[in-house]
Amino acid sequence: MSTSTAPLGPRAAELAVDPVAYALALREHLADNSADYDRWRGHEPMTVAERNDHHAALLRALHDDGGWTRYGWPEPAGLGGDPRHRAALYDELSSAGLPVPDQCLVLETLGNPVVHFAPSLAAEVMPALFTGAQWWGQGFSEPEAGSDLAALRCRARRDGDHYVVSGQKLWMSFGATAHRFVCLVRTGTPEARHRGLTMLMIDADAPGVSRRPVALASGQEEVSEVFFDDVRVPLSRAIGAQDQGWAVAMYLLQFERSMFAWQSAGIALRRLRDLRGRLASSGTPLPDGTTGRLGSTYADIVTLRSRSAATIRRLAAGDTVGPEASVDKILLATVETGLHDLARDALGADFLLADPQDPHALDSTAWRAEWWYSRSSTILGGSAEVQRTILADHVLGLPQESSR
Amino acid sequence: MSLDDATVEVVRGSLREVFATGRPVAPALDELGWAEVLEEDPAIATTVLFGEQGRALASSGLLADTMLAELPGYAPGTHTLLLPHPRLGAHPGPTGVLLASTAEVVVVPRATPDGVVLATIERSSLVTRPAGGFDPGSGWQLVTLGAALQPDSVPVGAAWERAVATGRRALAAEIIGVCTAALELAVTHTSVRHQYGRPLGSFQSVRHQLAEAHAALEAARVTLDVAWSAAEDVAAWAATVAKLRAGATQSTVLRRTVQVLGAMGITLESDMHRYVSRGAALDALLGGHLRLADEVGSAALAGADLHPVVTI
């Protein structure tokens, strides 16, 4: 399982054009080699950096024994196919009781614009993502540009055949371990707002880059601050044209809102099964209302799967997904908050008091960390409020907030 | 095997007219050649039909007819089905509900240790009283049955589960129709009415409440679509989830649409109250959303497969 030129199955060409055949073949592979994948079942490493490596190793295993991570991405880096292949990969992993490698969350967000707007760059940088050798971070938010992304100030000025980047990004997932960043930077004036932005890929090891992990309330260092001090970035690292960064960001949102939702729904169903197993065998009476909440959380997950699958099918058919994707995001947040609140309430004292050092309490400790992370589902990538405003403006056509 | 979008719009338009005139639905459907439409694409046909019935706040025996179609041997028009009392979810018992139907023969389901059995009874021999209550427009009659099983009872086996699943999908569509109309009314009202010198719909709280209503409606729609296309072995389970979802949606949507109409929303002057009470009545048939959530949760705790239902 460790060669770098991965053997593909004899049916690669057939699987690349048929997502259903791909899903079945992958299911068979995961079942036939189940024991090889056991190390990714059960408890996850305690720190984010260890978890990143652990998940990278899963990508490597999937890549090296059949090229499974390359389907759904265009050639030459990928093997061809469409977003349904990727959706099937995430789903089959969840059904097999395996994690969806965290790196795939960013891959889905950032891979698509790179493939679409910078195909030759994609050919160069994407293979390392499929093997788990590298992963990326998304640099959009800044201290003064959260919900109001178009207020961002991290600057890039042209200097010959380079951009020179100065400024700061904040809240970057994988920021501490990522090998490259995809950043939205200001190439125009601040007054130009969203018209003066450019998307750049910046190497994490470029001179002038420094980073500082930020711990969530769980203690997990899920995000980072990243500083750029006159970092030189070749023009060839622009994703899309200069000053067209907003359009690239909007393109990316289609995938962020739907594929992220689909991944999360698969993971949520796996975790709900775990929780159900624990509650069913707990032997103590469950808190009032637990049974109904279990049922409605399951229904919420089915709804999220239904919606995100429909959106992914539209993407696969070449449709553009617009503001209606905010519905997907709202349903995702419903699942994330509902599932984790249920776990917190139903596990009760265990959730509250489990000792992180206690090897018998790992499950409760994990639920606790996941509960904190679940709070981000109404914040990141456009908050709950921002999504509602988008629907009110662009789908319901209500009068604008500023109108008098 | 499936209707194209243009045809669906034509069908929808005809149905809207039928319901708007308030004339009896069954003969009007015959005139439209409904049987063919239904055969061509049961999912879309049923969804559009019940969606329009919901939007129009119409009451009919269509739900019973649709369920009877799953129970061989009964003719809609001549027969109607006694639905389980809302107190019983989808479990037949000693009390039930008759929908607004003129059929003379009532098919009565009864639960036995060996499954559901059906008997037919002359409508005239049943003790009924108008349901009235929260939704006076429902046209329902409440029925209390005598204790004895009818001698001609026939076991229906899995067909009862299929009939319930069909009924749940139809009810989900009708609830969606009710909520769609309520949301349209709320959007129109808040776009037109001004307070503090600006339209109500420009206030963020109002906007967000209606956005949540929209998201809930979309959730119900897509879950229903999935229930229609679910594989046979999970069809009943998926229909339960779709009904649960639609029931929860009417609670989310109507709570918000009533709020943004202010005092008008709780008067007899506005139709809003009719959407609210119809939504509640439809939710209660064949299992309200809270009851279904409990049933699904109990099944889960007892080890039922938490099926993914949707594949890509």
Ligand SMILES: Cc1cc2nc3c(=O)[nH]c(=O)nc-3n(C[C@H](O)[C@H](O)[C@H](O)COP(=O)(O)OP(=O)(O)OC[C@H]3O[C@@H](n4cnc5c(N)ncnc54)[C@H](O)[C@@H]3O)c2cc1C
């Ligand atoms: C775990 C996690 C991971 C993240 N990963 C990344 C990443 O990888 N890359 C990246 O670029 N960013 C990332 N983010 C940042 C995320 O995108 C921002 O947090 C988000 O855009 C919100 O910005 P903010 O936190 O500054 O909140 P603010 O914008 O300050 O908002 C605070 C509150 O005010 C509300 N609010 C703001 N504006 C309005 C308005 N107009 N109307 C009504 N309410 C409003 C918001 O809804 C929110 O409730 C991550 C965040 C988290 C929590």
